[in-house]
Amino acid sequence: MHKKILLAYDGTEEGRVALLECADIAHLLRAETHLLAVMRVPSGVFLAEGFVPDTVMEDERQRIRETIDDGVALLREGGYSAYGHLACGEPVEEICRLAAELGVDLIVLGHRKQTSFASRWWKGSVGISLLERAPCSILVAVGT
Template structure:
């Protein structure tokens, strides 16, 4: 089935559902699980920000490390071999989807599991969708896991 599964995990409810499904699949297939968290420091501030305080970056990284540690603990409890990775956007033109795509290619993921909010209409147009962008750009099979509505 799958030997390497990548799941994006940001601690949101939808990503928790995606992690649970990725753990289930990894356990069933004996796959190695890769859990990635992408730090997007620019998104909360917009494109006009020219300086991000180092303390803020450190805070984002520490929060992400805690999330990854919790995911690793979940994998251990499920008896799934797991590696975690903290990723960061490389430029203002980079996107979370692009970053995840690079990670999937680098680790040789055979499946990527993403949580999706299932937004529609104006909310989707305004907020965008990492999952939608990722699906449009990747060569890898993707499993979208819908959060609780």
């Protein structure tokens, strides 16, 4: 059964729904839980020289680190074994990389409903892409 769970976590409402689902599963199975936030390098902040200013990246890294720390703290307050991870890159690649590295049995992520087909096409879906590449089972938590 699931002994290690990886939660792709971003602190959004959908992410918090996934966190609660993950906590329920971790409680029932006494599973070790890992939260991962993936920081994308935003293409809009590249300068003419082709790099992102260090202060912009550091500010974003700090914001994401705080989000992960908050999620880990919530789980630990509930008595769960929880660890936080921060990666930089494409979400699907980083989720799969860490899942394989840790040997997780289950990946949990939230679902953000897209408002239109164009939005789904333009932004893509981490969940759908993850289905093709994940090294383990996936649970997609959907809020009400």
